[in-house]
Amino acid sequence: MTGIVTLRSGTLRLDLAPAIGGAISRFASEGPDGTIEWMRPMSDAAIAAGDVLGASCFPLVPYSNRIRDNAFAFDGRHVRMEHPYAHALHGHGWLAPWQVEGAAADRASLVFARNATPDWPFAYRARQDFILAGGRLDMRIEIVNAGDRRMPAGFGLHPYFPRTPRCRLHAAVTGLWETDDAILPTSLVAPEAPRDPRIGLAVDAVPLDNCFTGWGGHAEIVWPETETALAMTADGPMDFFVVYTPTGESYFCAEPVSNATDAVNLAAAGRDDTGLLVLEPGPAASSRIVFAPRGPA
Numbered sequence: 001m002t003g004i005v006t007l008r009s010g011t012l013r014l015d016l017a018p019a020i021g022g023a024i025s026r027f028a029s030e031g032p033d034g035t036i037e038w039m040r041p042m043s044d045a046a047i048a049a050g051d052v053l054g055a056s057c058f059p060l061v062p063y064s065n066r067i068r069d070n071a072f073a074f075d076g077r078h079v080r081m082e083h084p085y086a087h088a089l090h091g092h093g094w095l096a097p098w099q100v101e102g103a104a105a106d107r108a109s110l111v112f113a114r115n116a117t118p119d120w121p122f123a124y125r126a127r128q129d130f131i132l133a134g135g136r137l138d139m140r141i142e143i144v145n146a147g148d149r150r151m152p153a154g155f156g157l158h159p160y161f162p163r164t165p166r167c168r169l170h171a172a173v174t175g176l177w178e179t180d181d182a183i184l185p186t187s188l189v190a191p192e193a194p195r196d197p198r199i200g201l202a203v204d205a206v207p208l209d210n211c212f213t214g215w216g217g218h219a220e221i222v223w224p225e226t227e228t229a230l231a232m233t234a235d236g237p238m239d240f241f242v243v244y245t246p247t248g249e250s251y252f253c254a255e256p257v258s259n260a261t262d263a264v265n266l267a268a269a270g271r272d273d274t275g276l277l278v279l280e281p282g283p284a285a286s287s288r289i290v291f292a293p294r295g296p297a
Contacts, residue, residue, distance in 0.1 A: 003018060003019050004047070005100060005103050007103075007105065007106050007108060007132050008106065009105075009135075011029045012028075012136075012293075013027070013029070013030055014026070014132055016108060018100050019097040019098075020052050021052040021055065022058065022093055022097075022110045023052055023055035023059075024056040024159075025047060026039070026041045027039040027291070028041065029293060036295065038293050039160060039161055039162075040056055040161060042056055052095070055160070056159065057158060058094040058157075059158075060156040060158055061143050062093075062122070062155065064090065064091070064154050064258065065089065065259075065260075065262070066088065066089050066184055067262055067264060068182075069086075070083050072264040072265050072268065075150055079120070082119040087182055087262075090158065092120070093112050107129070109130070110127070110128045111125065111127050112125070113125045116147055124153070125143070125144045126143045126155070128140070129141075136290055136293065137290070137291040137292075138288070139157070140286060140287070141155055141289070142286035142287075144283070144284045145279035148281055150280060150281075153277040153285065154258045154275065156255055157255060159253065160251045160252070160253055161254060162251060163203055163249065166224040166225055167223050167252075168203065168224075169197050169201040169203050169252075170200050170219060171212070171215060171216070171218070172197075172198055172218065173213065174213055175188050175189065175213035176191040177212075177213070177261060178210070179261075183261070185260065185261050195210070197219070197241075197243065203243075206245060207246070211260050213239070213260065213273065217233055217238060217239075219241065220232070229294050231292040231294070232292075234287055234288065234289045235287055236285070236288065237258040239275055240256075242255040258287070260273075260274045260275055263275055264276055
């Protein structure tokens with residue numbers, strides 16, 4: 001795979017891989033004292049193979065996380081999805097190439113469009129805008145219903161961050177969805193230590209693959225070993241926060257998202273706290289997400 005788009009501003013560098021799911025392949029500071037990787041860098045092998053699971057970050061459209069059994073009902077229609085996973089995962093955007101709509105030294109825009117199909121009978125468009133300025137990465141992601149009927153939707157980002165023994169994740173949340181063996185939601189509970197990012201989550205010690213609710217739109221990752229930190233803020237409908245800390249890996253994920261896992265089925269069952277967006281034809285749903293590094297870079 002080729003076609004990496006590199007943006008620079010000051011010491012910041014952002015590499016984009018449009019053909020690999022519209023992904024970020026690197027976000028780093030390159031200073032006179034060395035390089036700091038703010039997200040897990042994508043390896044040359046992963047880039048060559050087009051392996052989006054090796055990316056630094058990829059977009060989630062038109063929903064975040066899983067949909068149980070690849071099926072749901074919406075507006076009286078039963079939808080059976082075709083997907084490479086047993087439970088549809090992360091939507092379509094991460095598995096398809098995006099187009100570069102524009103690029104300059106410190107900014108770029110990527111777009112993705114999908115027509116209605118039997119397994120997702122809703123046409124939509126998605127867009128990502130990236131700007132490096134003021135010592136931070138300023139992103140915007142949006143989704144537009146491009147069809148002629150209402151569409152269930154959600155969106156978000158799936159960033160991977162470097163994991164160190166003392167790294168901690170801080171975020172204000174109100175609830176945690178317990179899950180079954182398929183990582184699908186079973187019950188909503190109050191987060192308690194050690195699985196509580198409000199008091200600082202030790203990402204190298206606490207295994208998680210859970211969706212938090214009531215996220216306040218701000219999180220901070222702290223790496224004491226290097227005296228660095230990364231603040232992440234989001235506006236718009238990003239009220240959910242997925243944390244994934246797989247045992248034995250050198251990364252973890254902290255994902256700003258608009259919907260709970262399996263939101264469309266939870267909503268069909270009568271829940272009104274799922275974050276499921278119902279988009280009418282035309283208007284866009286969007287969010288601005290900012291990654292602001294600090295430290296000796």
